[in-house]
């Protein structure tokens with residue numbers, strides 16, 4: 001990977017109508033927009049292979065350590081982040097640093113990146129742009145899938161639910177086993193890319209390491225607790241955020257099990273399309289925080305539940321409000337494997 005934060009390593013060719021982008025030595029044509037986040041746009045791009053690099057086997061192909069990262073048709077996902085201040089610049093640099101630590105088939109790899117300085121204009125006050133290159137997964141995220149499935153009144157089979165969940169756990173185990181252990185901090189359906197495959201369960205890939213940090217933090221004062229809560233309010237999506245990040249005691253040992261809470265919420269969302277606490281947002285006087293800290297889960301009503309009770313019990317086990325007795329990723333994997341052998345045909 002080209003690792004430089006300075007200079008004109010990426011050049012956004014706005015002059016010719018937003019046609020091409022350079023990331024280091026590689027030129028890409030923007031095909032279309034795939035999505036957008038807070039300060040970011042994600043585009044489908046295609047590598048423009050020059051005659052000289054084509055004769056040598058293609059530009060990017062030579063650059064990647066892992067040959068499986070090379071796209072057959074030269075298409076990739078490119079995230080363009082608009083950076084307005086030094087704090088945002090540090091966050092992007094941290095996202096790049098953390099993304100480069102991991103290498104696992106269920107974690108989205110960062111293939112290349114560049115950060116360029118941009119002259120502020122009257123319309124735009126940002127002063128840097130970051131370009132991050134990833135493999136593209138055109139079937140979208142679990143969140144996109146949930147929306148389409150809801151309109152078509154479709155559900156994942158129990159077997160597919162478990163296989164998708166197992167893959168998310170495999171990626172997360174890689175992070176939790178790192179030295180020091182890392183927490184992802186923003187596990188949710190919108191951060192899981194899905195690829196449908198013929199005759200096989202969907203492929204699931206965890207992405208967005210913008211909030212990932214060393215997981216273990218010792219909280220020893222009220223001000224440290226408040227600082228953690230403030231950090232969490234900016235980095236961990238509220239409906240999936242663990243109780244200890246909403247209401248942190250002044251003496252607490254926070255660890256990677258904040259992610260296990262979010263995993264429980266994510267499993268519920270694979271079944272029912274939303275976090276188990278999201279209903280509180282729709283109720284007058286409802287409070288997401290109260291629903292979470294009191295673990296008021298709302299199960300779908302009806303005499304015939306669409307999924308086995310064992311899945312509901314599994315979710316409840318992950319949604320243990322006391323972090324110190326919440327299961328760890330290894331416990332979760334042992335359990336999901338048991339459920340897979342029970343429910344997969």
Ligand SMILES: Nc1ncnc2c1ncn2[C@@H]1O[C@H](COP(=O)(O)OP(=O)(O)OP(=O)(O)O)[C@@H](O)[C@H]1O
Pocket residue numbers: 034035036037038039040042077079108134135136137138140141144190191193207208210
């Ligand atoms: N590799 C990819 N392949 C296909 N689509 C992608 C890829 N990466 C991102 N997307 C699409 O772009 C959207 C935004 O991406 P991403 O979540 O990385 O941005 P973000 O700024 O971090 O968003 P958020 O503010 O929600 O965290 C995703 O929801 C997804 O639809």
